[in-house]
Amino acid sequence: MVTDIKDTACAVEAAAVMRLLPVRPRLLALGEPTHGEDALLGLRNELFRQLVEQEGYGTIAIENDCMTGLAVDAYIASGTGTLDEVMEHGFSHGWGTSAANRELVRWMRAFNDGRPSSERLRFAGFDGPLEITGAASPRQALTALHEYLASAGVDADLFPCTAEALDRLLGADAPWTEPAAMTDPARSVGQSARAARLRLLADDLVALLDAQTPHLITATSRDDWDRACLYGRTATGLLRYHYWMADTSTARMTRLxxxxxxxxxxxxxxxAARGPALVHAHNSHLQREKSTVRMGGTPLEWWSAGALVSARLGEEYAFVATALGTIRHQGVDTPPPDTVEGLLYALPADRCVIDPPRLATALGDTLPAPRVSPWFGYAPLDPAHLADSDGLVFVKDVPQSRCHP
Known part of the structure; x- marks a missing residue:
């Protein structure tokens, strides 16, 4: 069995990944089974650098707040701010302390230095302004959208409200970001009268943005218009998220x-509409099958971002999952030999790229046992969905990460 699987393994290189794909996808996504491990992020950096240099990918998008990520993009594009400032303020989830993330930003900035704007790498956060403990106020996104439309000379009579009225409705940020609202719907303002009014206003502002597109792209720029569209998506998404935080039905967490x-x-x-891009996030956000999790003993399932994008883009979306052997500093030891991870762990290489359909053929009709993780922060492969990935990167051992001082 190990010999059969060994025949499917290649070195982790851009060329090996591209050979697995029928076409060069517009979105090439690399997943990870756990967060916060610089060994996995370092591998991401190496692979993405090769894909940029050899395959012409022009954007790197990661699981980061889409709003704070704008500061990272500005720094990479033109050196706005400093590296320290960008690492402190441009990353969500505490990931600005990662040495590998810092190295990614440093390399992207160096890559762009001296290049014309048409050839520069772009950075994007594609997560919402959300944390496990709650969601941001819609203030930043809504006011930025209103300001963009006003500064571009859109007729004031077409606005659904003034900036002052919007400010009054938004109120203080604290009620929006109340941490207790995640576990107690009664503490959320998401279904209040002012939140309902703001959802209508956000919808009208996005409709105004759309209706004025020919004027806006001429009066500002395509990049400015793209950014305004991001503000609109974020505002409406946040208000929808807050609405469901106030929900008391059994479907509440599934909705969120x-x-x-x-x-x-x-x-x-x-x-993707801007051009070929590389994507990095947790496997569960990028996979094609439904994502699952247990919360309070209740199983939940929903369609991931990858599943939604794949349904739209077809072969233009590709997903390469990452699996691993050990994270000993988190109590994840050598995988049992009757699991997929255990079989891959027996291979001689420290890391390799695997062709999932060929691996599935080598495994035969009897699926290996699912691996059970002793640590909640690591999600093992689901053998039943092995062939749903376009590629598989296996890392044998993950050493403890170091943070940038």
């Missing part, structure tokens, strides 16, 4: 998980 991945999918489709 689904809304987040919808926001991700819409951002990825916008990135």
């Amino acid at each position: 998980l689904g809304v987040r991945d919808q926001m991700m999918a819409h951002n990825l489709l916008a990135v």
Whole structure:
């Protein structure tokens, strides 16, 4: 069996990944089974660098707040701000402390230095302004959209409200970001009268943006218009998310998980419209099958961003999953030999690229046992969905990460 699987394994290189794909996809997504491990992010950096240099990919999009990510893109494009500032303020989820993320930003900036704007790499966060503990206020996105339309000379009579009225409705940010609302719907303002009014206003502002597109692209620029579209998607997505935070039905968490991945999918489709892009996030956000999780003992499932994007783009979307052997500092030890990870762990290479259909053929009709992780932060492969990936990267051992001081 190990010999059969060994025949499917190649070195982790851009060329090996591209050989697995029928066409060069517009979105090439690399997943990871756990967050916060610089060894996996370093591998991402190496692979993405090769794909940029050899295959011409022009954007790198990661699971990061789409709004804060604008600062990273500005720094990479033109050196706006400093590397320290961008790492502190441009990353969500605490990922600005990652040495590998810092190296990615440093390399992208160096790559762009001296290049004409048409050849520069772009950076995008494609997650919403969301954390496990809650969601941001829609203030930043809504006011930025209103300001863009006003500064571009759109007739004031066409606006659904003034900037002052919008500010009054938004109110203080604290009620929007109340951490207790994640576990207690009664603490959420998402179904209040002012939130309902803001959802209508956000919809009208996005409709105004769409209706004025010919004027706006001429009066500002395509990049400015793209950014305004991002503000609109973010505002409407956040208000929808807050609405379901206030829900008391049994479908509440499923709705929240689904809304987040919808926001991700819409951002990825916008990135794809700009040109070929590389994507990095957790496997569960990029896979084609339904994502699952247990919360409070209740199983939940929803369609991931990858599934939504794949349904739209077909072969223009490709997903390469990552699996691993050990994360010993998190209590994840050598995988059992009767699991997919255990079979791959027996291979001699420290890391390799696998062709999933060939691996599935080598495994035969009897599926290996699913691996059970002793640590909640690591999601093993599901053997039943092995062939749903276009490629598989296997990393044998993940050493403990270091943070940038």
